[in-house]
Amino acid sequence: MSLSTGALETPGRGAGLADVFRSRFLLKLLVSKELKVRYRGSVLGLLWSYVKPGVQFIVFYIALGVFLGLEQSSRNPNGLPNYAIYLFSGIVLINFFTEALGNASRSIVGNGGLIKKIYLPRQLFPMASVWVSGVHFVPQILILIVACVLNGWRPGLLELAAAAAGFLIVALLATGLGLLFGAINVYFRDAENLVDMLLMIATWASPVLYSWVMVREQLGETVFNLYQLNPITVGVEAFHFAFWLPTTDGAEAIPPHLLSLWLSVGLAISAGILLLGQLVFRRLEGRFAQEL
Template structure:
């Protein structure tokens, strides 16, 4: 049976990414090679950067501001190092994925103007590259958790997987959205930079969710929980940090029954909106670039 012919250059969808998995693999490999070309440490930077970031935050917040529980400070968080790093691992994945995806179309302008291939491949490849950097950080986190007596349940591991899916979908959707808009309005890069600057502080990466609830009340806390990144970070704390404590700590109310499904729905909606906007604008990418 003869296959139906299609006109090249027509707007596509994320299904095209699945159909062109080989091209996606090539783009991921290209981005990694270009990023570490001439670098002495190479992929080891995936360990160095979060390590330095962790040390700075741990000393400033855990030691100086007393967020680390100790014999003389019972108001802090036990195993604050695990708490902090489990949040940093996920927020680093999001910030890198969104930052690179929003610049991916403009950054690959030379290739886009020369040949046609599904444009969605570029933002998705950027998210995958961030996933490659995410893996070694997870190895360190799991190693530290095991050293601290980590014994997670299947429910906790499933919650962490759901939290990662929430953040990955959100980063992909926003990456498609801002990646397309950035072709027409380069101010989008500055807007993304501001969003990424706020992202770390708008989620309980450095502090406890109980601080938000106690200081700002239940009503604001519910709005706070509508942030999918917040839910993702809380699932990582639930899966990696909570099993290393003495059991006196708790997770946000209704995290598993309400907030994870809500976060998945919001991230899926953002992914759909990002894809629709991308399809609407991609027709003139080559001309605008």
């Protein structure tokens, strides 16, 4: 009696992100479960998606726009026009990234009880965290759009394409890093502390609160080009180009070669990190149940 091994697979390993696509219904259930668990017993519920970024925006706007003079005014003509929109367009994107990466990196350990009981594609858990962050991103971007329209925002196809590209770059980066640190965190819980430090740096390592011009003037062209290699930087600049720049008189310059070069570079780097995260995740996922 012969036994065919052609259809056998290594236990605990699937087809990677292809399993997520084939398990779309399970992904939907996990997203729904995360949202229900997160807001269980909460008075405001999903309204926290408005409150938290709103408070964050007010604090940064008063501290930087008013006290440090980044807002353009009659007393400070060298500030940024419509600094409130400039600031909020960066905040909504960086909030999506920090929430997605923070939750995705803890998703495997957080669902350890479920992983030890049944087998389902492990990639579903980090992906569900990214999708939940996307749900929270929607009301914030709607508020941004309303504010932009009230300030004369009339976007063209180029601006809309830039916004979509910026979001895609950051989403791919968050997913890739979420898979990477989510897998490593099962074996080394220090990964959570490393992610916390990265998230603390992320807001300041991209032009969310300040202008890219400051980086080039203070650090020079060479360092500025290295600064542009950060996909979050490119994503935030794309959002500024799409949402903030059309509300100004157009005198403000966008970073050199943003549309012709840096968007493609940012997309390539984010795609590469996604591939790396997927490879590491598939390499380590076979022993998740035992390690948890």
